[in-house]
Ligand SMILES: Nc1ncnc2c1ncn2[C@@H]1O[C@H](COP(=O)(O)OP(=O)(O)OP(=O)(O)O)[C@@H](O)[C@H]1O
């Protein structure tokens with residue numbers, strides 16, 4: 405069902421994304437080692453990832469790095485290793501002999517025990533060694549093991565050099581493909597440093613799949629089809645009205661469809677309720693960056709109110725919060741671009757998500 409709020413897992417519930425799916429499959433078939441799935445929040449990265457992994461025909465492990473980070477406050481190797489192994493074992497659970505051979509390979513690592521469906525460590529696991537074993541197993545099976553880190557930019561906050569580990573694997577482990585998704589696109593690029601000579605992944609090739617918002621006709625078609633599925637037929641004006649407010653951001657369109665089509669609210673109430681829910685979500689999402697500097701809030705508000713240039717944004721921020729030096733201000737502004745809250749085109753800054761734009765006006 406198109407209006408299910410959870411990230412999609414089945415192709416029949418995923419609207420379009422045909423090109424992205426085939427590009428993903430193509431990269432896997434070519435044996436590429438590093439795939440990036442990028443896009444601002446709520447464009448459907450996790451959904452695309454789920455479906456692409458399920459359709460790849462390959463064994464895979466998928467780790468939600470953002471939720472690991474928020475659960476543990478960091479990402480210890482042991483927990484990451486356990487998640488990778490649990491997830492990988494469960495995706496091969498239906499292929500008995502394949503799974504047995506994987507268990508055997510993993511069991512040969514000192515300190516690793518497989519008991520039933522879960523993995524135990526008798527001592528601190530060595531993630532590099534685990535990846536080596538997974539790679540050689542996959543090669544022997546004539547498969548690739550895909551290891552996907554959803555919202556991978558959080559790996560940078562762990563205090564462990566996961567960029568170095570990924571670089572090692574990309575260079576030396578031909579049986580593994582890494583997939584990294586990121587909504588904080590600039591932060592993910594910084595973490596990987598593919599173009600930064602000081603970083604371990606410098607100069608490596610990555611396949612970048614960048615998710616775009618739906619075009620106007622696609623958004624209208626998405627809503628129309630979703631409403632057909634649940635057997636209601638809102639007017640064209642309502643659908644156009646919703647798309648005007650939500651643009652082609654599939655997460656908001658899905659939420660509107662859910663409120664209007666499944667909760668059966670009127671158009672006006674569905675829009676009101678969507679903005680209520682969105683406000684809570686967005687405030688929560690912003691809270692961690694606002695903790696670092698309250699000026700982030702003032703910058704976003706300045707842009708939401710129509711200031712697009714460095715100088716006018718700075719003027720507004722100083723009017724609200726007192727003086728800030730140029731370098732510090734530029735740093736904050738650039739960070740917001742890296743987090744995906746702002747977009748920079750030429751010399752102009754904008755907020756790419758119209759719902760975020762409305763919400764930050766009230767900050
Ligand atoms: N192609 C699609 N067809 C139908 N629904 C979709 C599609 N892509 C995403 N959705 C829906 O949109 C919402 C957001 O999707 P998803 O969580 O996959 O996006 P995301 O980019 O990973 O978001 P976030 O940045 O918050 O992690 C979910 O309700 C999901 O079901």
Ligand SMILES: [Mg+2]
Pocket residue numbers: 449450451554
């Ligand atoms: Mg996601």
